[in-house]
Amino acid sequence: MKKISLLISALAGVLSFAQTSPLVIQNYSAYNAEGRMRTGLPGGASGPYMYAAPNLPYGTYTVPAGASTQYNTFSTSGTALLPITTWYVTDPTNPANNGAYAYNHPFISSVMNVTNVWAGFHFFLKDPVTGNGTDTYQIGDPTVDPWFTSSATGTYSSADWFTITTPSGPTTYLQIF
Template sequence: MKKISLLVSVLAGVLSFAQSSPLIIQNYNTFDAVGRLRTGMPGGVPGPYMFAAPNAPYGTYTVPGGAMTQYNTFSASGTAALPITTWYVTDPTNPANNGGYAYNDPFISSVINPSNVWGGFHFWLTDPSSGATDTYQLGDPTVYSGFTTTGTGTFSSADWFTITTPSGPTTYLQIF
């Protein structure tokens, strides 16, 4: 019985920190960051995760060169400067949840907001004049083990980090 209580307490602690951090993306580079923005379960626990749908007018999730956006929650992402109006959910623990959801769908606010955190952004920048491409998998390595928090390419660099203040944590992705 003690083990069950301990496991429930640990899971409650992990979930209490889910979606507690806004995400601010700042692309100081002149080239577009193109790729897949994703969420995940804290600590890499199995469960639902999401990918941001393409944002108009792009065919993939894109942060244009020089752009900045802030996502306060997944369920408010459609109101950001670079809106995410649809999330693609994959749930290996319950495939019935798989599919596309509007950002303000009750499933996003009641199931995903309390359980997911910002996982990372797998993206690339391409210099059209030289054809050179820098590719990054930046994010929280405790959510996605292949992701790192910093990277340097041939003509760019990027960092993923969280700053905690008395008002709470804020996660940043900065691209230079």
């Protein structure tokens, strides 16, 4: 009986850290958002985290001007409108896990989906024609990574990161205006 309660407690702990929310990104601006999309452990705990690989045809992870996309889970991110087909994993607690993984790799679905949440997006807004940069942001959840802020206003734009909870569950949004 003692072992069963221990197993149930451990399972509850793991599930409390599961990816709990889809991420919807809406770029309403006239600029491409180019940068690094990151995940992390809830509460800023130490452990594995990931960066999204560049989405083709771009050289960095990019949300084009006027585009929107939704990522339901890390392990289905390759099927989104702006697919993330590869995740770069960094694990300071176990460097053997470091490396590039396909979005549908078992490590992503069995470990990262269970432990990580969306952390944020560190990006520059760039003119899609000239490539000139305008504003830069580190938008995300400051409880996952204190370098992120949930809202900011630049010279030509603004960006917000927030979560809405409905009876069907939470959804996290990144909106760029």
